[in-house]
Amino acid sequence: MKLTGIIENVFNGRLIFRGYATLVDLVEFSQSNDNYQRKADSTRIKQIATFMNGENLYEFFTELLFGLEFVDTKAVWHINQKHISGTVKLSDNIKLSEVRLKNTNIQLNSYESDNTIQKIISLEFDNNATKLSRIDGNHRLTAVEDILKLEDTEENNIFKEKIKSTVVPFSILMHTKSDDSENYEAAIFYLINSNAVPLTCEQNLKALFTTNRFSQTELSLIFNFKNTALLLDVLNTIKKETYSSLKNIFDTSFFTCVYKIISLIENGKDKPDINRIAASFQQVANDWGNMEEFKDCLNVNIVAVLIYYHSISVERYNQIIPWLKRNRIYQIEDINVDSIVNLYEKAMNSKVKVFVAMPYFSSEIVRSTNDIYSRVLTKIHKQYGIDISMNGEIMTYEGSTVNIVNDVFERIENCDICFCDITDNNPNVTYEMGWARALKKHVVILKEESAEGPKSDYKLDNYSTYKKDAHLTLEEAVEKNIIAILKKNYSITV
Structure with missing residues (x-):
């Protein structure tokens, strides 16, 4: 990359280099400084890319501001000389030279000062050159980076060519690398961004x-x-x-x-x-x-x-x-x-599936239990807007014949919350509960209040009880446990 522009020592003697360059070159030879630069906002980057892709009568690129911290301790000294003799090769892998105008009567500015220098210089960067630090314009340059990575389609390639040919103004604050130089860049970054007034104010x-x-x-x-x-x-x-x-x-x-x-x-x-x-x-x-x-x-x-x-x-x-x-x-x-x-x-688009493992008592109890879970899940959905539903009705099969064992395993695999009613120490429920736990599902153990206690290793686990002839107690236990799981595990406050 070769940059040509006007160099002046203004702003309390700081060197400022101004000119024009292609967006592609500036993207390639610059980088964000994570020590002071904020993380790029992906939404804003997309908005910038969309804006740049439009046929906008008011399309305009404001000046991009960079910092250049020379590793070569003599770089600033060379630039400050009245004239630069020949080409100076800096240890930053940058070649410095002065551009002499044929018309020597051209005045570069409309003011005179003993404390400023004005001349036109060129900086030629090779592939290993010291990178420019992005002080103001990182979002725009990041948007350009994303555009250049777009898939090769006819429409995208037209957009890329437009970007590659776009020439924009730049300014570069130049100084010898030191703690002070980075602090100065960080201060400029803060002042620009803290005092900037957005278009949408x-x-x-x-x-x-x-x-x-x-x-x-x-x-x-x-x-x-x-x-x-x-x-x-x-x-x-x-x-x-x-x-x-x-x-x-x-x-x-x-x-x-x-x-x-x-x-x-x-x-x-x-x-x-x-x-x-x-x-x-x-x-x-x-x-x-x-x-x-x-x-x-x-x-x-x-x-x-x-x-x-x-x-x-x-x-x-x-x-x-x-x-x-x-x-x-x-x-x-x-x-x-x-x-x-x-x-x-x-939060609202989180889909929560519930599976219920329970002993078979009677068809009436199965229907009643399905109704209880349906009421609870419908209540939670209406009250909190959470997409929660049963992963198939309990022990209910209609239509084509299925392998019940395989179906149960599939439902457990696809559920998020698994209720296991261990009343009477039913072996099928115990097996299904073990499978759900192995799959790291949220398991809730239930037991009818007067039934025999668990005989297996999980007898030390906590579980909720309900009264056999009081359906409301089962409904309350189901709702209480679901809400507790949603609070703790689904980034949902209910």
Whole structure:
């Protein structure tokens, strides 16, 4: 890689090297510094890649900022000389040279200072050269890395060629390698990222959406939205003053809230219309005022998620409210909408299968026991939104003949929770329980209260009891144990 640009010693004498280069070169000869660089956000990387792949009239790459810590202790001295004689080979496997302009009357800047130098230089990096440290722009460069790794298809190859030919501006802070040099880079990284104002902040969104400066098509290109019309419909329909319970949030984050809701809709399968969204604003405002837990919450992301879920499914909305409360998500100040949705969907999409091993007492007891488990699992599903069900009805076979032993083994293998009723020390149940334990299933031992105690090694294990003629006691034991397992093992708070 060969970089050519202007070198100046500004910012309290720091060397700054500015120029233009291809994205591919900058990706290849730079790396993230894990000592101060934050871990790249995969969601943001995908968003950047999507943006770069679009036909965007406003596509623009802001300056990438790097650090270059020279191992060669004389590198900075050479650069600071009035002129660089010939080509200097640095121990960093970089060749340094000065570029002389034919027109010597060209002034490189519009100011004069005794403390600055200005000249054009070239740095030629070989394959073993000291890498540039990414100070600002790591997400963009990581997105480029991911793009270049895409599978070779006609569409992807066109995209790759576009990226390979893209030229972007860069700045490089150059200094001799030392503890101070890395600390300086870390400080610059912090200052840039702590003071940066994102495009999606409230002030910027308000300016973009209310000035009538941009058409729907232009806004779609800026935000990569397919349905900008819906966003504008929401802004034109919803009057934030109407929702007094949300006043403290909407006074400072109304446009942010709308933007986040539309973003979730854009990325989801369900596409509610403006009437549905308006009804959701009203419902959430009504409920918010009645929820004691949320009275001090000013997190607009919580509000946006609630409006989104109500707009796509009232059932999901009714499930996420207790989930937010139980897990105290509303107390996490920095949590964003994507994190809330991902955590909730992960918890709700956990599929839990239950198998029951029990002695055969009578067909009536089998039917009654099936009904008990069905009621408990249905109750847990409705109350907590957890996908939990029986792994086949207990001792019930209809249709084509099956090998019962093989079927039982298969059900145990595919279950998550295995209830084993050891009443009367039934040998089949004991065998099935041993198989479930060997497979590391969550085993719950049950026993009818007046029945003989276990005779095997598991007599020292804890187990739950129920009364033979009181079905409610079995129902309570099943529900209590399932909830305990879900709390402990499935990242589900119930």
